[in-house]
Amino acid sequence: MATIRLYLDKRRSKQDGSYPIKIVINHRKDIMINTPYSVKEKEWKNNRIAKSVSNSEAKNAKITKMMSDIEAKLLDLDRDGKLRLLSDKQLKEKLQTKRSDKPTLFIQTYKSFTDTRTAERTRELYNNTLNKILEYDPEPTFEGIDYDWLENFDLHLRQKGDATNTRAIELRNIRAVFNHALKKDITNVYPFRKFEIKKEETWHLDLEIKEIQSIIKYDGKWNHFRDCFMLSFYLIGMNLKDMLFAKKKDVKKGRLEYRRSKTKKLYSIKIEPEAKEIIDRYPDDEYMVSFIRMYKDYDGFKRAINYALKKLTDEEGNVIDERMSTYFARHSWATIASDIGISKDTISEALGHKYGSKITGIYINFDSEKVDLANRKVIDALTKEC
Structure with missing residues (x-):
């Protein structure tokens, strides 16, 4: 031989x-x-x-x-x-000679599964994962992606500088495609029975009440970014992109009504006086606020605000939190709500998360007044602590 x-x-x-x-x-x-x-x-x-x-x-x-x-x-x-x-x-x-159509089968299954994801950002993440797979293995197959393949792929990503939780995202995306393929009887192999996806505990992305008070009191060259952050907080941690592109016509009878771009879920948020004061400060003919007009595009604004937030200082000149980003508004709102005794179901509804079982969720018509009251209590907590 x-x-x-x-x-x-x-x-x-x-x-x-x-x-x-x-x-x-x-x-x-x-x-x-x-x-x-x-x-x-x-x-x-x-x-x-x-x-x-x-x-x-x-x-x-x-x-x-x-x-x-x-x-x-x-x-x-x-x-x-x-x-x-x-x-x-x-x-x-x-x-x-390449092996029949097996690589095409995996790639086509991966792409068809990606196309079923409704959120644009989710599809983008899956496509990024596929690009990394093809960089490592130009001809991936269901049979070829075994325990050793996953270990070596994880090592490949680590050597390229991907952090533990970033690698976990890529591996979970691959696992989701395998789960889909099993349900559709596309394959009967499953390498994740023994392979463990590792992850690291992340830093809490929230601020203490006194730190948010320092943001409110901040007065300097980044006041507009301060206002943008606080408006997001007052609107229950509203996503930055949704807030920047919210239309003026979406404000009706003292409420902001919009559909979140990521989940397509409908929201109706009462505009509290603190939020209205900021909205009135940045008028625009088309948008609810004029922040997006300050930069060429959304990505430019996002980079600028996340840079500026890390530089905000308290009254003594100390940086409030060098890790801060726009995500902190949403996480901080949820943490304060929990700390002052608001129920998990109300917090979940306010943030647009699913709560309870799938069955009970069908029958519960959650009262928006509970969310309005919760938001008012969170905002009042900032004043009471002063």
């Missing part, structure tokens, strides 16, 4: 001084199969890419997988009595 080995082809270097790594199959003569990688001579140690090379473990794993696939094909050909009948050219063609 044919033998197989790795070979650093030093006959001709590339422009960067590296040499291609090839898989050599000795049949009648040596047959060379290209791998996707090339390294400099000093980076090739004991038939492996040295650890000093970026993503070395993931690259070595990919090469090992390629060799295993070739060995499997050779065994099949030998068992069927076909190997000895093939010329070197014929064998090379067979070994380089």
